[in-house]
Amino acid sequence: MQVSDADIVIEPVEGKQGRATFVDLGREFAAREAHSIPQLRSEQLELIDPEKNPFFGHATVQLFIACREGKPVGRIAAHIDHLALELPAEQGMGPSTGMFGYFDAEDENVSRALLSRAEEWLREKGMTRMIGPLSLSIWEEPGLLVKGQDHPPMIMMGHHPAHYADWIESGDFTVTKRLFTYDLDITSDFPKIVQRIVASGERNERIRIRPIEMKRWEEEIRVVLHILNDAWSDNWGFVPFTEAEIDHAAKKMKPIIKPRLNMIAELDGRPVAFMMVLPDINEVLKKVDGRLFPFGWFHLLRWLRKPMGAGLRVPLMGVLKEFQNSRIASQLAFMMIEHIRRNALSDYGSRRSEIGWILDDNKGMIAIADTIGSSVNREYVIYEKAIGVS
Structure with a gap:
């Protein structure tokens, strides 16, 4: 039996307790999915805390919870990234573009009510276009999973039931961008052509592929993220990291960085490219059910010291723009991939690595992924909708 929207009440989330309810509701929805991985609750709370997540330094965010007969039945975030408003519209963001994220709903009526409330809030703020889901930043968990629900996500990737796509699309949203992840068996040698390209680069005295130096971590992460800000600056959805976000990323990422899995490529002594690889912490979070206490912290710390057999994810990779149309760009990429392998x-x-996400129009990265023998294993979608002005 269909329940009318009149039975659904949407309330704004306020304060610490409200944010805790918002997070716990999302955890309840995630627990229903066969291959979802419970994340650390403390980390989830930090992501929506204005005092702890530097994203709030350039964004306006409103969280909402939907209730039916006093029971929480869904949630959503509506937000405006003010840095994204300054970007060219052809890059996916741009003036008057608001966002939604953290979308969970009990049924299609709840979905409709939540999306309508987020749309209303954005329109009241002067937005004329709505995109999502982005939870919250493009650098956190972008997109809705539409293919790949049959296996667990890797670190920092979302996991959503298949029917969410139908519910969102029934609200006049259309696909604006697709993001892919690629699965790679790293136990086998790469094709001969890749081996020749790597060997040629290793003979080139101008090129040096080196691990990140943890003794200079603060300096190294700035090198990486400043290359990223340059390399990705023309990409769809790009929003530059602020200095506060770089500082935050340096602190949060350091415990899971393994130097020999993270490479910087130098040309004539100058850092021009990087590849970041993270061991899949989701493997241990699954074992401890996303809980640090009473014994989860012990298992987590032991795993962090030596994540033997861990799957790996390549979340970020970049080459300075001035080299992107040259042969050396792909050579540096293949060299970093091979050294890390x-x-x-x-x-x-x-034994396994996942590359991505990769934008559906990033022909260079797709070509590299294809050449090394990887294949698409997950697909995410970002939707858009014209919402007019109130």
Whole structure:
């Protein structure tokens, strides 16, 4: 039996307790999915805390919870990234573009009510276009999973039931961008052409592929993220990292960075490219059910010291724009991938890696993924809708 929207009440989330309810509701929805991985509750709370997540330094955010007969039945975030408003519209964001994220709903009526409330809030703020889901930043968990529900997500990737796509699309949303992740067996050598390209680069005295130096971590992460800000600046959906976000990322990422899995490529002594690889912490979070206490912290710390056999994810990679249309760009990419592959096998006995997300129009990265023999294993979608002006 269909329940009318009149039975659904949408309330704004306020304060610490409200944010806790918002997070716990999302955890309840996630627990229903067969391959979802419970994340650390403390980390989830931090992401929506204005005092702890530097994203709030350039964004206006409103969280909402839907209730039916006093029971929470859905949630959504409506937000405006003020840095994104300054970007060219052809890059996916731009003037008058608001966003939604953290979308969960009990049924289609709840979905409709939540999306309508987020749309209303954005329209009241002067937005004329709505995109999402983005939870919250493009750098956190972008997109709705539409293919790949049959296996667990890797670190920092969302997991959603298949029917969410139908519910969103029934609200006049259309696909604006697709994001892919690629699965790669790293136990096998790459094709001969890649081996020749790597060997040629290793003979080139101008090129140096080196691990990130943890003794200089603060400096190194700035090198990486400043290359990223340049390399990705023309990409769809790009929003530059602020200095506060770089500081925050440096602190949060350091415990899971393994130097020999993260490479910086230098040309004539100058850092021009990087590849970041993270061991899949979701593997241990699944074992401890996303809880640090009473014994989860012990298992987590032991795993962090030596994540043997861990799957790996390549979340970020970049080459300075001035080199992107040259042969050396792909050569540096193949060299970093191969050096990391060797180290992952010898140091951790890893067997699998996931590359992405990769934009559906990023022909260079798709070509690299295809050449090394990887294949698409998950697809995410970002939707858009014209919402007019109130």
